[in-house]
Amino acid sequence: QSVLTQPPSVSGAPGQRVTISCTGSSSNIGAGYDVHWYQQLPGTAPKLLIYGNSNRPSGVPDRFSGSKSGTSASLAITGLQAEDEADYYCQSYDSSLSAFYVFGTGTKVTVL
Amino acid sequence: EVQLVESGGGLIQPGGSLRLSCAASGFIVSRNYMRWVRQAPGKGLEWVSAIYSGGSTYYADSVKGRFTISRDNSKNTLYLQMNSLRAEDTAVYYCTRGGDEYFQHWGQGTLVTVSS
Numbered sequence: 001q002s003v004l005t006q007p008p009s010v011s012g013a014p015g016q017r018v019t020i021s022c023t024g025s026s027s028n029i030g031a032g033y034d035v036h037w038y039q040q041l042p043g044t045a046p047k048l049l050i051y052g053n054s055n056r057p058s059g060v061p062d063r064f065s066g067s068k069s070g071t072s073a074s075l076a077i078t079g080l081q082a083e084d085e086a087d088y089y090c091q092s093y094d095s096s097l098s099a100f101y102v103f104g105t106g107t108k109v110t111v112l
Numbered sequence: 113e114v115q116l117v118e119s120g121g122g123l124i125q126p127g128g129s130l131r132l133s134c135a136a137s138g139f140i141v142s143r144n145y146m147r148w149v150r151q152a153p154g155k156g157l158e159w160v161s162a163i164y165s166g167g168s169t170y171y172a173d174s175v176k177g178r179f180t181i182s183r184d185n186s187k188n189t190l191y192l193q194m195n196s197l198r199a200e201d202t203a204v205y206y207c208t209r210g211g212d213e214y215f216q217h218w219g220q221g222t223l224v225t226v227s228s
Contacts (some may be wrong), residue, residue: 036214038157045206045218046149046157057216089157093213098173101147101159101213 003028004090004104011110012080020107022073022090028102030071033093037066037075040087049088050075077109085111114138114217116207121222128197128226134190134207134219142185145210148192150203151221160205161192175201197226 005023012018022035029035037050048057050066053073063084065076073092077084090104120132132148148160161181162170169181180193190207204223208215 034213036211038215045221046215047218048211048214048216051211051214051216091157091214099159100162100170101215103157103159106156 003094003099003102004092006088006090006104006107008105009108009110011112012077013112014080014082016080017076017078018080018109019077020075020088020090020109022075022104024071024073024092024102026071027096028092028094029068029073031095033095035066035068035073036091037064038089038091040089042086046089080109080111082111085109114209116209116217116219118205118207118219118222121205121224123225123227124197125228126198126226129193129195130197130224132192132194132205132207132222132224134192136188136190136207136209139209141183141188141190145212146181146183146190147208147210147215148181148190149206149208149215149218150201150224151206152200152203155203158203163190194224197224199226202226 010018034052038046039049040046053068054066063079088107094102115137117135147162150160163181178196182191204221206221207219209217
């Protein structure tokens, strides 16, 4: 049911850089709508990580960064830490009739 | 400090009804974008419903005609009335405060299990 596609999993060693892609279409990301990212630690509610493509809410480390181009967006985590092991979801607005807010399929980040 | 506390979840038989509540503090519900998001066990996130400050309401196709979002300004509380529940409605339901187009604050969630 998700209309934004993410890789199921990515992994990296502590200190490494990992990126998560988020691919949409002409009715969401490609239409110019912003992309937002959420981190969900095991057993907890999601938390806003990036809003407006590349903005970090107060308290989010600058190790997390976001970008958007065309119909896709990316989340980068630099200096990977053990506490970054979580599920990550992208989200955007969709102008189709079926849904206003669409989420990505989710990516599990594993710290090796 | 913004706080969102959901309640009202539980085990319900198919075809039954439940009303979820979300008690808010630290801000005024009626002046914000409020939305419900759900997550089926082991699955991803799905937007369910939204109510804007002007009172306009919106629903995902999967719940349209069965769920109703509302708010009680005197109690600063958001609600989700869920009727004709199906097994596929089984999920943790999160109350969220927006962001124009994003979900800025999240509650801890309440689990709804639809099963006979």
